Amino acid sequence: LFMTFLLLNLGYLDIFSQAIKENQTGDAFLPGECFWDPLCILEGAPDEMKVKMQARELNNGRFAMMAVAAFIIEEAVTHKPLITLEPLNVYLFEPIYEVPSVQEWL
Incomplete structure (x- = not known):
């Protein structure tokens, strides 16, 4: 439920930023300019x-994406969760190796 809500909001933000790109900046839009300095x-x-x-x-955003990818790979290789919050771990931070589709692939 949380992930559905999150993905819907991200989709809305993408559509909203596309509308801003087309209406306000035209062809002068560059990657990273939308909502850059609020x-x-x-x-x-x-x-x-x-x-x-x-x-x-x-560059900081790119580095953060690489760090998250490294966390996911580490969790998949070691089969140990990086975040262990027992009451919330079931709903928010399910380890990658416990996802059924990933288990089929491994």
């Missing part, structure tokens, strides 16, 4: 600084 921290900063900060943010 607090307007770099409002008066020079363009060079904005580009550097945006590149850093994109």
Whole structure:
């Protein structure tokens, strides 16, 4: 139920960001610009600084995706859950090796 809710919200966000891309920015839209600075921290900063900060943010996001992939691989190889929260573990953090479709594949 939680994952369904999460995926529906992500789908809505994707559709909403696509509408913003088409209506507000047109062809000038670059990856990483949508909702990039919601607090307007770099409002008066020079363009060079904005580009550097945006590149850093994109690289941090890529690094985070690689870290999550490493966690998933470690959990699949060692067959030990990385997150052990007993009451919530059943619903939120099911280890990858306990998912039936993954067990069939392994």
